[in-house]
Structure formats: structure tokens, C-alpha cells
Amino acid sequence: MTKTLMTNITRLAFGCSALAFSGMAAAQDANTGKSLEEIIVTAQRRAQSLQDVPISVSTLQGDRVTQFSAGGEDIRLLSSRIAGLNAESSNGRVAPRFYLRGLGNTDFDLAASQPISVIMDDVVQENVVLKSFPLFDVERVEVLRGPQGTLFGRNTTAGIIKFDTKKPTEDSEAYVSASYGSLGTLTAESAMGGAISDKVLVRASALYQRRSDWIDNDFTGEDDALGGFEEMAARLQVLFRPTEDLEALVNVHARSYEGTAAVFRANIITTDERGLNENFDRDTVSYNDTHNNPQEYDSWGTSLKLTYNLSESATITSITAYETTNGSSLGDIDGGNPAGPGFIPFQSSTEDGIDDLDQFTQELRVAVDASEELFYQFGFYYFDASMDLRTRPFFVPDSIVSHSNETWAVFGQGSYNLTDKTTVTIGVRYTDDKKSADAFSGGLGVYLPTVETSDDNISWDVAVNHAYSDDFSVYARIASGFRAPTIQSRDVAFVGNPSTAKSETIMSYEAGFKALFADKRFRWNAAVFYYDVSDLQVSAVGGATNSVRLESLDEVIGWGFETDIEYQATDNFLITAGLGFAHTKINDHDIRVPACGSGACTPLDPTDSDGFLIIDGNPLPQAPNFTLNLTAEYTAPLADGELFIFTDWAMQGKTHMLLYQTVEFQTSGTFEGGVRAGYRWNDGQYEAALFGRNITNEANLKGVIDFNNNTGYVNEPRVWGVALKANF
Structure with a gap:
């Protein structure tokens, strides 16, 4: 990225705040009767207006998800499109890694723990593969920043990404949408539902995505050898209402995926230089392995949500769920x-896979509107999961590690209106967590001793919200959280031993405001934060042996802010923007990590007498110093419909890829843009559009592998296409 372009992006970032002030002023004078819709969220396990929730929350509506995924994008499309959120994966369309306010985990193992929890339809998706379930028929995405240890539990020290799909309704409704674009990219999505009796409602939805192989392998001479994928997913929801006080929602969902894993590209970064070099060719690789990085996963799950009204003011909710997945990925790592x-x-080639992951969860929660001043809820949670991980390095026999994890917790939260304008919310949760791993080392040909780890923890939070008016409120929140102990066993496949990390704990301080101006045409939410993490779990990946070792950093501090604005400039013109800034710093005088095993990188950190790097004072990996997103949509009436044009841009600031800093393994800033233009008619029932994703065809470095050479992987290519949608 050129210095001029980076300067322009920086100016644009600062301009986001100026846009809020100028937008407010313009909105005061705008001659429009159209106001912004109220946003309802369930960030505190009950339906509330976003303006009343004392947490930094950003939302993305389902129609935006559909627009962003038209070019075949997966769940990583959220990256930088939510302020403060980054996402990447060295495992293709499965096993995404998320980072929020700079906190995340670069560990690529299939048993890796992450400090951001993904929750789909009230069910936690703990394993990294489960986190990648496709997005379709989505009602809303909520991103809850900061520790969420009270209501959502362990492994939420950085926050939560929460997906709510569309539920059955009494009204009959259906839609079909399809898009086709370059590289043979096809996305088709449909749903239908309604009442089949006065007591039974249903909704069925499905997704099909594919892309043709489009990357040539010039070593084998095979054209269109890899890069494609085919994915199918479906969901059936049935809502039973046997009595006025009882509801039972059954959710059954499944996924089948086959395609190319991550595409690793050798030496696309030059020693002592930053940015991609002449070896990078998006359309070509040079693999002597003929497998061409295949990947295949199958998953399915089911849940039963029972809601019973104990009285007019008390409700008991039970959520029972089961998830399973299995599959594998094979990669040409060099x-x-x-x-x-x-x-x-x-x-170097390695195949990793999951054999029969089984996850069972049970939650029981009671919510009580005790009075006009007091609301409280309390409950019990149970989690049990097991899986066998298989690693095949090819130079030694397979290694198999059997992981198990059992957790239980009790929790409670109460909100009390001190006055008609001021509310205090207090929550607490006790969690007990146990993990174990039994490993067979293929290289040694022996079973290793069982590794066990456990801990318990009390998490809590306190928040105060004060509403100066119906349209303006301020809040402050103090919250703690913890990530349970972790076992990292990937080194078993390379004649090593498992490593463990003790519990990670966080104290977070946050304050912000949420406001509506100009007759609810201008929404502006903002928050500042500071956190202090003890024993942060990180993975030291690479070095000469390509080891993956868990480490616990003594302390990490972070501070920054997020701001989201939404501006209905006129009845026909809507603008949104989100800006997140995060500064992170490692405080650990004793931590040492290996440098790149290839010797092809230029470390910027000091070394100790053994040649290991001292990372004290470094920022966290994959923690961009800022993220910025912008969207704008303009419509113009025409005949019995309207023309529209929509554009979106996501930008990311300086980002280091690894725990240690080098000249090569960092980016000075990246961006991607999209566009969609078309026509809606018959009161929005039909839509036809042209679209483009990554329209400037940016090649953004997303991650690196440092043990062999300067290998890297990049973002998705440009896709142009046409999209159609019909509502019934």
C-alpha cells in the first residue's frame, strides 16, 4: 500500500468522527420525514432496545449479510465490517479466527481455544469448525464487545458474536435469492414458512454456494486445479404452542462442504521488505504435491428451546442442544x-482432521419481572464435548489426540431502576471447567501420559445506565471474565509433548453513550475502553521446528474506542460508518519466543543469549490499530419501483501477524470495497442487481507461515456478478 493511500485512509478514519458531528448538524436541517428504525437486541438474554443496553454492541442486519456474501464469502465477511473486529483463517472456509479489541488467538489447531465466543440461535459453537457454519436466513448479527462472563460464560474475555436466524411466524412468507458471478461463483438462498395450524409454525431455509476451481498449478501444468468449493446447508425450525403458556422451538440444521483449503503461497514476501513481491500471482501456484489442498467437512446439530410462563411476570427457559462435525483438510504448507x-x-504437507466431535449443552434460565423497578434472571449451564483430532505429517505415522471438556456454571443477573432514568445492572457467574487429552504419538509409536487441567472462577460485572432523555443515554461498565485452561497437543504429531496454559482473566472498564438526534434520523453510539489481562493465552507458532506451544503472558493491557453512526440523510440516502481503535501492549519481561525458522525474516525485537526473541512491549498479533467501515445507499423512485446503488468499504490499519515483530510479517493497512446497483419493484417484492466484491481486486496479506520460508495467504479475489431476489 502506498504512503499516499495510507495517508488518505488515516484521514478518512479521522473523518469518521467529523462525519458524526457534521451529520448531526445536517440532520437538524434535513427536510425528511423518514426516521431510523429501532434496533432490538438480546445482548442481555432479553429483548431490549439497543439504546438501553449498557454494553458496547454493534449490529448487522440480515439483508446486509446477504449483500456481503453475494460473491461467495463465508463468515469472515464480518472482518472490519464491525468496528474493532478482525477475522482470518489459515484453514480456508472452516476454523475462522476472530479478534476483537485486539484480543484473539492465532492458534491454527482444531482444538484451539478462542476468547471470542460464537453463539448461533442461543447455542454456543465452541469448536473452531462449528464457528464456521454458513450464514443464511439471518435476522441479525450482534457483536458484544468486552468480557461477557456473566450471562454467556467462559471463553468470552474479548466478547461474543451472536447470530439470530429468522424464526417461524404466523404469516406465510417465502423468498428466493440467487447470484452468479465471475470464477463460476454461485450463491442461492431460499426460505419459506408460516402456520400449518393454530399451534404449529414452521420455517425451512437452505443455502447453496459454489465456486469453480480457478487457480492454475504451473508445476503440474494443470489449469484450474484448485480454489473452488461447494457448500450446502439447511435449517428446519418448528415452533409448537400446545398451550398459551408453553412454546417449544425445535431447530435442526446441517452442512456439507467440499473444496480447497487455504492456499499457501511460497516466498511472496521478500526479506527486508514489506508487502507482496513479484512471486505473488493470484491465479497461479506451484505445488509439487498433486492433492491441491482438498478440504471436506460435514456437520449437523439440533436444539430444543422450551419457554414456559410460570406467571405473568416469570418465565423459565430451557435450551438443550447437540452439535457434531467431522472432516479434514490437507495443505501444501511450504x-x-x-x-x-x-x-x-x-x-512440508500436513493433513488435519476431526473424527466425530460431539458437543452437548444444556441451559436452564428463569427470568422475572418482579416489579416496574426490578428485573432479574438466574440459571444453570452445562457443557460436555469430546473429539478425536488426527494429524498426518506424512513423514511419520498419524497421531491421534482425544480431547474432552466438561463445564458447568450457575449465574444470576439483576437490573434495578434507581430512578426512572437510572438503572443499575449487576451480574455474577461461577464456572467449573475440566479438560483432558489422551494422545498417541505416531512418530514415537507410543501413547503419552494423559494431560489434565481444571479450574473454577467467579466472573462478575456492574453497569450503570442513565437516560437523559428517550434519545440520549450514557453508561459505564466494569466487567471481569476468564478463559478456561487450555491444552495444545498439536506438537504430538511432530514428536513433541502437549503444552498447557492456565486460566486467563480480564478486568475491563468501559464507558459510552448512545444517542438519537434530529427526529431519530441520526444514530450515534460510542464507547471508550481499557482492559488489563492476566495470563493471556497465546500460541507461539513456528520457529525452526514449526512447533505450536501455548504460552501465558504475564499481563496485556489494551485501550481504545469504537463509534458507530447511522444517518438517514434524506428519505433516499442512508449512510453508516464504524470506527474502532485499539492499542495493545504485552507486559512480560520473561517471555521468549523463537524467530522464523527459515531465517528469511528480519526481526525487530531484541534477542536473548540463546537467540530467542524478547517480545515485551509488543502489540498483540492480528490486532489492527484501527478498523473502519463505511456504507452508503441511495435510492431513486422509478415507475412502480426504485433504482438503488449501495457501496461498502472495510479498512484495517497497521497489523502485525505474529507475536514477534519483523519487517516482513506486517501490513501497513488494507482495504476492500463492494458495490451493488439495481432495481426493486412491486413494493420491494422483486429485485434485480449487479454486484461486485473486492472491486479493486486488492491482494491483502491475511497471514503468514514462518518456519520454512516466507509463505503467506491472502484475501478473496474480485467477483463481479448479477443477483436476483423474489419475496412471496
């Missing part, structure tokens, strides 16, 4: 062949 591109010391 990204090339013995002849290059560039120098590759040795060839």
Missing part, C-alpha cells in the same frame, strides 16, 4: 516446490 518460487529448504 507453498511451492523444490525449485521455488524462491528458496524452500524442505517440503
